Amino acid sequence: MKNLTERQKQAIATKLRITQISTDLFKRKGFENVKIQEICDAAKISTGAFYHHFKSKNEIINTGYEQIDLLLRERFESKTFNSNIDKIIYLVSEGSVLLQDLGWIFVGDVYKNLLSTDGKYTFKSDRFVTLEIKSAIELAIENDELQSSISSNTLTETILRISRGFIFDWCLHQGNYDLKTDILSDLNLILANYKK
Template identity: 40%
Template sequence: MNNLTNRQKQAINTKFKITEIALELFKSKGIKKVKIKDICNKANVSIGTFYHYFDSKEKILEKSYIQIDSMIAENIENIVYENNLDRILKLFNRANILIEDLGWRFVADAYTHLLTSEDRYSLCSKRYPYVLIKESLEKGIIAGEFLPNFNPEEVSEVCMRLGRGMVFDWCLHKGSYSLTSESEKSIITYLKTFQVKI
């Protein structure tokens, strides 16, 4: 950010502030109950400023996926892993801790929006979680941890589907169980199919 002008820095800070406050309000009230006016009042910006950065409050949800991926990537990069399965499990663990912290209502609103949105970032195979899972599976095959008879890209896709399904189920149960521990059990059960038996 050193090469940016003061105006550019201010724009980045304003957009971040709007995002942060909107997510906080979505989390506490639910997206349907939050009006753009509420976000603007709390962020101390005009409605025109809001629309300069976002077309709608739902766009903030779409952009939050990118922020969550960045937070997970930062959080996971310096962790020591026992093996490549452990690396995948730690990815899901960190992601699910963040999701649990956001709360089932917020996440249910986000999923509801995803169903009708044209934005498909959450399905993009270039997202950090997809890349890390695929890379871990490939390294695991080379290290002799996983069998060589499967396609890491397909298995990483199924892992992500499984993760999304677990989050959806957790929302249906209104967050009544530990998403983190239940997801781990499901991922382990699925990936055992591809592990080398010792």
């Protein structure tokens, strides 16, 4: 991989800064209430610079969602685990902590955006969370931590679908319960059915 030029590094830094400032505004005010000019003013950039990096506000939400995965990956790769099941539990629980930190308003806006966007990031089969959960399930089956009566694809999709459902429910309840606790309760019920 070739080294980035200073101009490329500056462009990446600017895009990240716009994403972070926008995410903060969305968390505080809600996606619909934030205007592009407000983002530009807060980021100290022109609207032309904004549109150089993003086609729309919706694209910022997608970028923000990808940033969640990057943070999760960084935390995941710095840990060691006693079992593959512990990896699965960590990925789901730490992901829910990151979402809870963003707040139900912002996460709700992400979900609204997903309903109206083609190429939904959350369903990407090469997404870090999806790949790691599937890998951990495959290893858990190989190492006799989980039964082989269910395929790794089916169990991965079940875990992701239940997680998305919990996140949606948490947004509907305006974040008034602990997302991590409730997701983990159901995740442990699912995994208990397939433990050896």
